[in-house]
Amino acid sequence: MTKITMQPKNSEFVVRPPVVVVMGHIDHGKSKLLDYVRKTNIVDKEAGGITQHVGAYEVIRESKNGEKKRITFLDTPGHEAFAGIRARGVEAADIAVLVVSAEEGVKAQTMEALAYIKKAGIPFVVAINKIDKPEANIERTKQSLAENEIYIEGYGGTTPAVAISAKEGTHVDELLDMILLVAELEELKGNAQIPASGAVIESHLDPRKGISATLIIKNGVLEKSQCVVAGDAYAPVRAIEDFLGKPVSSASFSSPVIIFGWNKVPAVGLKFETCSTKKEAEAITVASKSKTKVKAAKTKSETALDAPKKPELALVIKADTSGSVEATLHETATISDGAVTLKILQAGVGDISENDVKIALGANAIILGFNASINPDSKNLALRSGVQVEIFDLIYKLKEWIAAEIAKRTPKVEIEETTGKAKIQRVFGIGKSGQVVGGKVESGQIKRGGVIKIIRRDAVIGEGKIKNLEQQKVKTDEVGKGREFGALIESKFEIAGGDFIESFTKN
Numbered sequence: 001m002t003k004i005t006m007q008p009k010n011s012e013f014v015v016r017p018p019v020v021v022v023m024g025h026i027d028h029g030k031s032k033l034l035d036y037v038r039k040t041n042i043v044d045k046e047a048g049g050i051t052q053h054v055g056a057y058e059v060i061r062e063s064k065n066g067e068k069k070r071i072t073f074l075d076t077p078g079h080e081a082f083a084g085i086r087a088r089g090v091e092a093a094d095i096a097v098l099v100v101s102a103e104e105g106v107k108a109q110t111m112e113a114l115a116y117i118k119k120a121g122i123p124f125v126v127a128i129n130k131i132d133k134p135e136a137n138i139e140r141t142k143q144s145l146a147e148n149e150i151y152i153e154g155y156g157g158t159t160p161a162v163a164i165s166a167k168e169g170t171h172v173d174e175l176l177d178m179i180l181l182v183a184e185l186e187e188l189k190g191n192a193q194i195p196a197s198g199a200v201i202e203s204h205l206d207p208r209k210g211i212s213a214t215l216i217i218k219n220g221v222l223e224k225s226q227c228v229v230a231g232d233a234y235a236p237v238r239a240i241e242d243f244l245g246k247p248v249s250s251a252s253f254s255s256p257v258i259i260f261g262w263n264k265v266p267a268v269g270l271k272f273e274t275c276s277t278k279k280e281a282e283a284i285t286v287a288s289k290s291k292t293k294v295k296a297a298k299t300k301s302e303t304a305l306d307a308p309k310k311p312e313l314a315l316v317i318k319a320d321t322s323g324s325v326e327a328t329l330h331e332t333a334t335i336s337d338g339a340v341t342l343k344i345l346q347a348g349v350g351d352i353s354e355n356d357v358k359i360a361l362g363a364n365a366i367i368l369g370f371n372a373s374i375n376p377d378s379k380n381l382a383l384r385s386g387v388q389v390e391i392f393d394l395i396y397k398l399k400e401w402i403a404a405e406i407a408k409r410t411p412k413v414e415i416e417e418t419t420g421k422a423k424i425q426r427v428f429g430i431g432k433s434g435q436v437v438g439g440k441v442e443s444g445q446i447k448r449g450g451v452i453k454i455i456r457r458d459a460v461i462g463e464g465k466i467k468n469l470e471q472q473k474v475k476t477d478e479v480g481k482g483r484e485f486g487a488l489i490e491s492k493f494e495i496a497g498g499d500f501i502e503s504f505t506k507n
Contacts, residue, residue, distance in 0.1 A: 016190035017058075017070040017254040018183035019216060021090050023113035024099030029129040032166035033099060034073060037176070056201055056216060056256035057243045061176045069180055072216070072254045074201060090116045092199035092216050092269070095182055096124035097175070098150075102136035102163065105144030114150065123186060125160050125178050126152055132165040190253035195274035196222035200230045201256070203265045210459035211235075211262040214243075215272055216254070223250045226274050227281040228259055233266035234281035235259050236458055261459040278458070310341045311409040313402070314365035316356050317347040318372040325349055328370050331399045339410045342402075352389065357381045366390065366405070370398055420444030420503040422485070427497055434467055434490040439501070441485065446503045447478040454493050455500040464491025464501075 022030050037059055062068050074093055090096060096117045100110055117124050128141050142155050151157025160182065162175040198218040203211065213235070215228065222228070226237045240248050241258040251257045266272070275281050315332070319325045325347050332342060345365050346356070352367055352374040358381075360367050367382070369391040374382070382389050392398040421443045428436040446452070448469040454462050468488035471479050479485040489495060 012191050012193045013189040014192060016188050016219075016252075017072055018094045018179060018186075018188055019072045019074065019092065019218070019254055020095045020097060020179055021074045021093035022097045022099060023090070023117065024097075024127075025101065025104070025107040025109040025113075028099045028101040028104070028107070028110070029166045030099050033097075033127065033129065033164070033172070036166050036169050036172055037073065056214060058255065059176075061173075061180060063177075070254070071176065071179060072256060074216070090120040090122065092201060092218070093120070093122060094186065094188055095179060096120075096122055097127050097179070098124050099127045099129050100141060100145065102128050102130045102138055102141045103133050105141045106148045106150065111148060123182050125162065125175065125182060126150065127166075127175055128161060128163040129166050131163050131170065132168050138163050190219050192221050192252055194220040195226065196220040196228075196251070196253075197271070197273045198253075200266045200270045200272055203262075203267070209260050210456075210461055211265050212258055212260045213262055213266050214256055214258050216256050217251055219253050220274065221250055221252050222257060222274060226276060227278055228272050228274055229281045229284045230266040230270040230272040232285040233262050233264045233270075234278070234285055235262040236278055236281075238457070261457060263458065263460065310339065311411060312341045312343055313405055313409055314343045314345055314360075314363050315402075316345050316360045316365050316367045318350060318352050318356060318367070318369050319347075320349070320371035324370050327395060328368070328398065331395060332402055335399060335402050335406060340406045342406070351375060352378050352391075354378045354381050357385060357387050357389075360387045361385045368392070368398060368402075370395065416504055416506050418444065418502055418504050419450070420446040420481075422446055422479075422501050424495055424497055424499045424501060425484075427495055428486075430494070434488045435495050436486065436488055437495055438484065438486050441479050441481050441483050442500075443481055444503070445478050445480045446485070446487075446501070448476070450503045451505075452489070452501040452503050454491060454495055455502060456496070456498075462491060462493030464489045464493065464495075466503075 022034055024030050038057060056072060056074050059071050059073065060068050061071060098110070098113060098117065100106060126145065128138055130136055131138060142152060142161070145152055146155045150159065152159045152161040160178050162171055162178055164171045164175055166172065196217045197220055198216045200213050201216050202214040204213070213230070222237065222240060224237050224240065228235050228237060237259060238261060240251055242248050242251065243256040243258075245258070248257075273284070275284060317325065317328055319328055329344065329347055332344065335342065345363055346359055351372050352369050354377060356367055357378055359365070367387060367389045369389065371393055372391065374389060374391070379389070381387075390401060392401070420441060422439045422441045424437050424439045426438045428438065430436075446466060446469070448466055450466050452464050452466060453460050454464060466487050467490050469476055469479060470486040471483060473486070489501070495501075
């Protein structure tokens with residue numbers, strides 16, 4: 001296995017634009033800030049909502065002396081692949097902006113965001129937002145930051161802070177200037193003489209174009225004819241699109257780019273690297289699969305910041321005494337094996353009330369009662385609302401029920417195994433019953449009734465089923481390597497000569 005490698009010289013390192021992630025409490029104005037920045041500083045004014053799909057975009061900040069500098073923003077708010085990378089997305093960034101409302105100050109999600117930033121070890125700028133609001137109090141917000149050990153300049157620390165109104169655009173330019181100043185102090189450098197590397201920030205399956213992924217290049221240059229690899233997924237670089245969806249011949253560090261033609265959907269947050277050939281890419285993915293098996297043996301010491309999103313069992317617990325509550329909580333803590341997150345929304349003493357039902361309804365939770373009863377009004381509300389209520393008088397029965405519920409929610413892992421691959425040499429016709437094709441088996445074997453993938457230019461475009469199989473015009477159940485065949489394939493995807501079909505099984 002040979003990856004493209006070059007030994008950089010000091011002279012080959014140049015200043016690169018910063019990659020910035022915006023974090024903070026849900027209602028403190030992250031999206032408003034990003035919207036304002038995009039509309040007023042975007043490279044192309046026609047970007048519109050495209051960046052919402054891509055997950056990243058570039059802006060240009062022009063200084064008073066006319067110098068133009070580029071900033072890449074990661075569009076984490078509302079992005080499905082970045083909800084999974086809100087933690088990992090910080091790791092893909094160079095600088096964070098921590099947004100705090102001038103009305104409310106520090107909230108729980110502010111501290112959660114700060115924990116991610118600290119874990120990634122990147123510098124950050126505090127944006128005190130909503131200064132246009134009547135209830136805004138900048139000094140009180142700064143005190144709230146200090147009380148939560150976020151020490152900004154002038155309040156015992158060195159973290160820069162800018163008071164802004166994302167809605168009105170007040171001081172947003174000053175915030176961008178501060179980001180560029182922090183970037184300058186960080187001395188962010190890149191090498192344009194080496195192949196690209198960086199992170200996957202979004203992946204998508206398009207029925208027409210196949211699998212695409214948006215990458216942030218953190219170093220080097222990406223060019224056509226190379227291959228990119230992320231985990232056990234890879235793609236030949238036949239085309240590169242920028243964040244506006246425009247084709248480009250190459251892309252450099254800090255740029256978001258879109259690459260099509262992946263063999264499978266790459267996981268968001270994975271690091272990507274570049275190699276010279278498809279063969280080398282395949283070798284890297286094999287090594288990655290081996291590492292994944294080792295990582296699957298992770299212990300319970302895995303922290304909330306490290307852990308991927310898991311299935312959840314949310315519970316509201318009521319018991320007859322505080323001792324019973326304590327015993328119930330102790331038993332539940334010993335059950336989960338880590339595959340399912342056990343979340344206790346509330347645990348208290350007394351009978352099950354209407355308020356308990358409302359809490360469970362809002363969080364899609366189940367109510368468990370231990371030596372507790374439920375009054376008629378609460379029972380009727382639960383029935384009308386569809387809230388599940390389970391009552392036990394034996395602790396081990398309660399524990400068995402939780403264990404069974406966790407087992408139902410535990411993800412079932414399917415292993416996909418390729419059993420054969422064939423090249424389609426000719427398509428004879430398409431009818432109501434399917435597509436009649438002729439081909440030759442290149443590896444393994446294909447079977448009548450087998451499920452197949454249809455592959456075009458190294459990208460899976462769809463699936464189908466072999467309804468009939470013939471060899472030398474004689475019906476057969478299977479055809480082996482090196483043999484030609486005719487087949488009737490049922491698929492909603494149109495097959496063309498030169499395509500490959502790949503049979504597989506799931507265990």
